[in-house]
Amino acid sequence: MRLLKFGIIIFVTLFLNFFEAVPISEDKSQNIEIGIIYTSNTNGILENCGCPGNPIGGLDKRYSVIKNLKAQTNNLSLILDAGDIFSSIGFIEKDRFVLSAYKILPYDFIGIGDQEFSNGIDFFEEIKKNLKDKLISTNIEYKDGRPVSKKYAIKNIGGVKFGIISVANEDPFAIMPPEKVEHIKVLDYTQALKNIIPILKEKSDIIILLSHLGYIRDVDIAEKFPEIDIIIGAHSQTLLMEPEVVNKCIISHPGGNGEYVGYLKLKINLKDKEIVSYSGRLIPLLKDIKGDPKIRSILNAYQRFVALGFKDTCLYSNPIPDKYIVVSSSTCMDCHEEVGYKWMFTRHANAFKTIIEDGRVNDPECLSCHTTGYCRPDGFTRKPYKKELLNVGCVECHFVKPEHLNGDYENTVEPVSSEICIRCHNKERDPYFDFEKYVLKVNHRESQLVDYIVKPGDYLYRISKNIYGEFGKWKLIYRLNKNVIKNPDLIFPGQKLKIVVKVD
Known part of the structure; x- marks a missing residue:
């Protein structure tokens, strides 16, 4: 009889403990962690130099860090660049080496900035040919009204649909040499966002803006468009070592010259597809990081190029x-x-x-x-x-x-x-x-x-x-x-x- 009572007590205890643990288990199963790996403002920089103000950076080191972060997320990641890949005033000989590196870098999507036109329209067409479906611009068109790239993209990661858009401000285009931008026009970015966001709300769960507006305008966008969940910023070279939150929108800026790789870890509820929590940081590309050999070979090729007769x-x-x-x-x-x-x-x-x-x-x-x-x-x-x-x-x-x-x-x-x-x-x-x-x-x-x-x-x-x-x-x-x-x-x-x- 005593053994029977003891057995009943054990059974009841296990039964109650099992049902107490279910909600915790269910909560965990309803959440997924997804990493957002991002960069911007490469500015045509292939690698870091020894100058006191630029001791970090390098596309070879960037690739190594991106691969490592992607592995940490078990490939549940989205890899983005917010634009200004190339030199600000046009250095086509060097920018072709930058483009070769970007063909290898594993970006999912890349926003288009003004510096993508710094070498003129013909080189922009080279960029399109090499980067193909990765490019996004919601408000830049050819003069005849054709979009220069896709206006948005959707990517499903672990059951969560991310909608990616990209806008630029017309001001930097206005001060560029006319012959470099005479074939394109930059539409009002506010109106472009008003037009595209309803479409993305139907097709995606999380909206990410690759912004080429600068930090101050990004804050304004976060206030005016609560539908945008994340802004990855470029153009102003702003350095935010940790993301900021404005009107529930996460704003991240990784600085200039490709010195950092940004990383956002999102915890998303799979039931309502909302961001439950996040953490974020910038990773400096220090000199002691071992660079990827494929990209390193491109950097070495550039040094040989300038050594063998480049003016x-x-x-x-x-x-x-x-x-x-x-x-x-x-x-x-x-x-x-x-x-x-x-x-x-x-x-x-x-x-x-x-x-x-x-x-x-x-x-x-x-x-x-x-x-x-x-x-x-x-x-x-x-x-x-x-x-x-x-x-x-x-x-x-x-x-x-x-x-x-x-x-x-x-x-x-x-x-x-x-x-x-x-x-x-x-x-x-x-x-x-x-x-x-x-x-x-x-x-x-x-x-x-x-x-x-x-x-x-x-x-x-x-x-x-x-x-x-x-x-x-x-x-x-x-x-x-x-x-x-x-x-x-x-x-x-x-x-x-x-x-x-x-x-x-």
Whole structure:
């Protein structure tokens, strides 16, 4: 009898526990997690560079991160780009390499921005041919009224239908060269949304807008169109490390130059097809991320392309104004020898070394700020190779008038100013640039000439290695001491040499 009672108690307990667990189990079965992986504002950037303001990015690293995120979602994901893939002012030679990479990147849909027309209508047709059904624009048409792409797309993921639309603002098109946009027209985006949203409400559960309006207008759209669930923003280069919510609409902006991949994890109720909760973040494309080899091969191909005869381009350069001269620092040292030797130990005098280390010695975007006089006929060129104009020489910072070489020294050299510096140290490349602070890092007064007494066993290259950490600067020691060194291979113990050292 006691065993029977015990058995009944166990049965009742299990029975009650089973029915208490059902609602929890049912709730879980009614929810699905779907990942939204997104990017925007690639701006024609293939890979990150060593500039302080752009240490992250790269399409090869982007692909690696996207593949990893997609695997984490068990392929329950939607991969989107909000547009401005290509360079802002048109760099068709490089943009073709960007297009080759985008053919491989696993996007589901891509919004069309103004920079997709920066190389003109013929290149836009190349984009369409290569990216085919991925492109979306709800409010850009050809002049004859034909849509330039599909106006919307529907994708079913795990039983949830996503409706994707894309709109752009007409303002950036208005300031583009007319010949690049004369074949298209940009319709009013507000009216376009009013027309398309009722269609999507019937055909989809979740509406995503790939917006090329900028952050401020995105907030306005979220207020005016409560039917839109998610806005992935572009154009304004706004960086939102975490999404914002306006009128229940999730707004995400991943910044500029393709430096981040955005990720939204959505929990969606399968019964009413509503977003129950979400989390979101941006993933920086750091240098230590291993890039995808297929995309890496395209980036390497671009570097070979610019190395094997591609002309120097001034698209990304702000050259020395024409009224000033370009000469080598060696020319300046004919009169300003001591100052010149001090310059040789500044960062500017070693600027070219940094792009050697990054393998970018032929990249015009790097050469413009790591050589002297780039994009001037008398400045640095690769063909012929003007070795004497490597690094950031004197005349890049001290604008010099031609009269100076003829002995007129009054008001013929411009003082160094922040305006001169920001030609390279701009907000994009060096957002933390502070003229008063940074000018000290290249100030020649940080170095001074001191005496060095030659010891037994010394050679110029050994002195160079011991003092400067490298053998190659023996030439500088030799030049500074030509009055006492007749043969650079022959120095004697007890000789007094002049060397440049940094002031602590």
